[in-house]
Amino acid sequence: MKIAIVALLAGHGLIHAIGLAGTWGWAEFQGASRTPTNIITAGPEDPIVRLLGSVWLLALIAFLVAAILLMGDSTAWRPVAVIAVAISMVPIVLWWENAPMGAVANVVVLAAVFLASKLDGVAA
Numbered sequence: 001m002k003i004a005i006v007a008l009l010a011g012h013g014l015i016h017a018i019g020l021a022g023t024w025g026w027a028e029f030q031g032a033s034r035t036p037t038n039i040i041t042a043g044p045e046d047p048i049v050r051l052l053g054s055v056w057l058l059a060l061i062a063f064l065v066a067a068i069l070l071m072g073d074s075t076a077w078r079p080v081a082v083i084a085v086a087i088s089m090v091p092i093v094l095w096w097e098n099a100p101m102g103a104v105a106n107v108v109v110l111a112a113v114f115l116a117s118k119l120d121g122v123a124a
Contacts, residue, residue, distance in 0.1 A: 001116075002071075005112045006067045006070050006071055008105075008108065009063050009064070009067035009070065009077075009081060009084075009112075010063065010064060010067040012102075012105045012106075012109060013060045013061075013062070013063025013064045013066075013084070014060065014063075014064075015102070015105075016056045016057070016059045016060035016063070016091075017056070017060055018056075019053065019056035019091055019095065019099070020053050020054075020056040020057045020060065023049050023050060023052060023053025023056065052090075052091060052094060055087060055090050055091050058087050059087040059088040059090075062080060062081075062083055062084030062088075063081070063084045063088070063109075065080055065084075066078075066080040066081040078116065081109055081110075081112075081113050082110070084109070085106045085109055085110055088102060088106055089103065089106060092106070
């Protein structure tokens with residue numbers, strides 16, 4: 001079960017690279033907007049878009065750190081994963097039209113965090 005949670009954390013984190021690459025103009029993805037689709041109106045070259053792109057990066061790093069901590073049997077993985085979910089929700093809300101499934105993935109991560117203490121072999 002530990003490996004499944006590590007895969008969930010790392011996989012969800014790496015998906016945030018799509019948002020980072022899109023907002024920084026490193027890649028274009030069919031059906032994905034480079035600019036926020038909710039709350040903030042900005043053009044692709046507006047500095048706020050890159051700043052928000054950095055939030056995708058922060059979430060990516062936080063999820064990967066949580067996965068690494070879990071692999072090392074550190075109990076610190078749980079609060080780091082919760083922080084990663086909180087960070088992750090910022091760009092998900094801003095790009096809601098492109099990323100609503102990210103919210104579902106965050107709920108799954110939170111469920112894993114809170115249920116992990118009940119499972120054998122997962123750092124509580």
